[in-house]
Amino acid sequence: MRLRKSTTSIVTAAALATGSLTTAYGSVAPVRPTLTAKPLSTWQTDGYVWTLAYARGVVYVGGTFDTVRPPGAKPGEKQKTRKNFAAFDAVTGKLLPCTHSFSEIGGTVRALKPSRDGKVLYIGGSFSKVDHTSASDVVALNTADCTLRKNFRPKVDGTVRAIDITDKSLYLGGDFTHINGKERMHIASFSPRGSLQPFSAEIDQPVHALLAVPEHNMVLVGGDFHHVNGEQQQALVALNPSTGSIVTSYPDWLPQRSSVQSLARDKTNFYVASDGRGTGVFDGRIAGRLDNGKMVWKDYCQGATQAVLVYKGILYSGSHAHYCLPTPGGFPDGRRRHFLAQSVADKRILHWFPDTDDGIGNEQQIGPRTLVMAKGILWAGGGFTTVNEKPQQGLTRFGPGPGNAAPEAIPQITADNSRVGKITLTWRATWDRDDAKLTYQIYRDGVRVASPKKSSVEWDLPEMKYTDSVTPGSRHRYTIAVTDGKNSTHRSKPLLVTAVTEK
Numbered sequence: 243m244r245l246r247k248s249t250t251s252i253v254t255a256a257a258l259a260t261g262s263l264t265t266a267y268g269s270v271a272p273v274r275p276t277l278t279a280k281p282l283s284t285w286q287t288d289g290y291v292w293t294l295a296y297a298r299g300v301v302y303v304g305g306t307f308d309t310v311r312p313p314g315a316k317p318g319e320k321q322k323t324r325k326n327f328a329a330f331d332a333v334t335g336k337l338l339p340c341t342h343s344f345s346e347i348g349g350t351v352r353a354l355k356p357s358r359d360g361k362v363l364y365i366g367g368s369f370s371k372v373d374h375t376s377a378s379d380v381v382a383l384n385t386a387d388c389t390l391r392k393n394f395r396p397k398v399d400g401t402v403r404a405i406d407i408t409d410k411s412l413y414l415g416g417d418f419t420h421i422n423g424k425e426r427m428h429i430a431s432f433s434p435r436g437s438l439q440p441f442s443a444e445i446d447q448p449v450h451a452l453l454a455v456p457e458h459n460m461v462l463v464g465g466d467f468h469h470v471n472g473e474q475q476q477a478l479v480a481l482n483p484s485t486g487s488i489v490t491s492y493p494d495w496l497p498q499r500s501s502v503q504s505l506a507r508d509k510t511n512f513y514v515a516s517d518g519r520g521t522g523v524f525d526g527r528i529a530g531r532l533d534n535g536k537m538v539w540k541d542y543c544q545g546a547t548q549a550v551l552v553y554k555g556i557l558y559s560g561s562h563a564h565y566c567l568p569t570p571g572g573f574p575d576g577r578r579r580h581f582l583a584q585s586v587a588d589k590r591i592l593h594w595f596p597d598t599d600d601g602i603g604n605e606q607q608i609g610p611r612t613l614v615m616a617k618g619i620l621w622a623g624g625g626f627t628t629v630n631e632k633p634q635q636g637l638t639r640f641g642p643g644p645g646n647a648a649p650e651a652i653p654q655i656t657a658d659n660s661r662v663g664k665i666t667l668t669w670r671a672t673w674d675r676d677d678a679k680l681t682y683q684i685y686r687d688g689v690r691v692a693s694p695k696k697s698s699v700e701w702d703l704p705e706m707k708y709t710d711s712v713t714p715g716s717r718h719r720y721t722i723a724v725t726d727g728k729n730s731t732h733r734s735k736p737l738l739v740t741a742v743t744e745k
């Protein structure tokens with residue numbers, strides 16, 4: 243009986259060790275993502291998804307693709323024609339009949355944005371035809387009946403890559419230099435009725451991201467640029483929403499070879515997704531104050547950030563992060579991780595690790611390119627062809643959790659029976675995409691004898707041990723299973739061990 247007690251104390255010690263690890267995070271309990279890392283069943287595309295938008299129960303998808311296909315269908319199977327634009331029920335994921343074909347010139351949809359009431363969806367990209375009528379890189383759609391609005395057909399001479407809307411204005415950003423024959427260098431604004439406004443700024447390179455902040459009387463602009471209105475402004479600037487004059491500069495936030503791909507905000511902060519090329523670039527994320535333009539934090543995680551989105555105090559991002567050791571909760575250089583969840587307060591990387599592959603035909607090798615929150619479900623689109631290592635192309639989504647993804651593997655146990663009356667089992671901890679702490683259930687002859695807990699992440703799988711006390715000379719079958727509290731693995735193959743009688 244005494245021996246059995248010592249077994250219990252090992253389990254308690256393991257639990258205590260885990261507890262102290264938790265307190266090491268500091269006095270504030272770590273935030274946990276409310277989303278699961280297990281993807282919901284989702285339709286797929288046969289090419290790139292560059293942009294997503296949500297309005298009135300519908301998720302709109304824009305990109306470079308010709309067809310969509312149901313969840314589980316292989317490439318070429320059960321395809322439905324959708325030329326660079328598709329619509330899905332946000333909750334069920336069902337394909338909706340709303341369709342228009344966006345074609346010619348670049349043949350791509352790059353920006354989608356609903357009006358604030360969700361009645362109108364603005365669609366930008368590189369196209370000269372919508373269905374059989376001519377268009378010029380931007381149109382507007384009535385979401386109620388999926389018809390195109392006839393009163394909004396500006397003539398844009400280059401790709402539209404970003405759209406944002408306030409009650410007073412519609413802003414476009416992109417590669418263009420003229421709209422309706424007037425010079426508009428990569429940025430322009432329209433009245434709600436669709437007429438080009440005097441707002442203008444001389445931006446020397448394409449704009450990728452726009453974030454209107456009406457309560458602070460500015461429009462945040464991100465892109466590839468180096469100069470705005472003749473002043474040096476690297477990739478990020480805030481403009482007056484009526485005139486286009488510079489309101490706030492962000493000197494030294496971004497180096498020369500870094501661009502801004504996406505902008506997001508909550509009540510107090512804005513968040514920057516940066517992509518850079520070459521050595522010494524910055525391609526992580528930055529948080530800044532909306533009211534005074536001061537930096538809150540900068541996350542030097544390496545990996546070409548393409549998309550950022552804030553939901554319930556967590557910053558979700560799409561990138562190919564591969565070196566995040568300097569970031570709290572971060573990982574050493576190695577494999578790429580394509581989704582991250584971070585605390586907006588302190589940039590800590592939280593335990594939410596769904597993943598995609600880099601994707602096909604993608605020179606930058608980045609899986610997700612765009613994120614949108616729709617009725618509590620995070621939709622992600624990009625160039626990927628797998629999600630959590632299973633085939634899934636172009637689109638995926640993650641619903642409320644937490645913790646629905648199952649532990650990744652069943653551990654392999656080995657036994658040491660060199661001590662009389664003792665059998666020590668050893669195994670390497672596994673990991674789980676949305677739960678740090680897992681419980682390892684040890685069975686002797688089919689009866690559970692211990693349930694030690696341990697926290698683990700994919701890049702740090704600790705060795706675990708359990709010492710059982712048995713009658714010398716007896717023979718036992720040991721198995722192990724792992725649970726996150728909701729989902730359990732199968733039990734391992736049994737390991738047969740005979741306890742020695744004497745040395």
Ligand SMILES: [Ca+2]
Nearest residue numbers: 645647677726
């Ligand atoms: Ca889990």
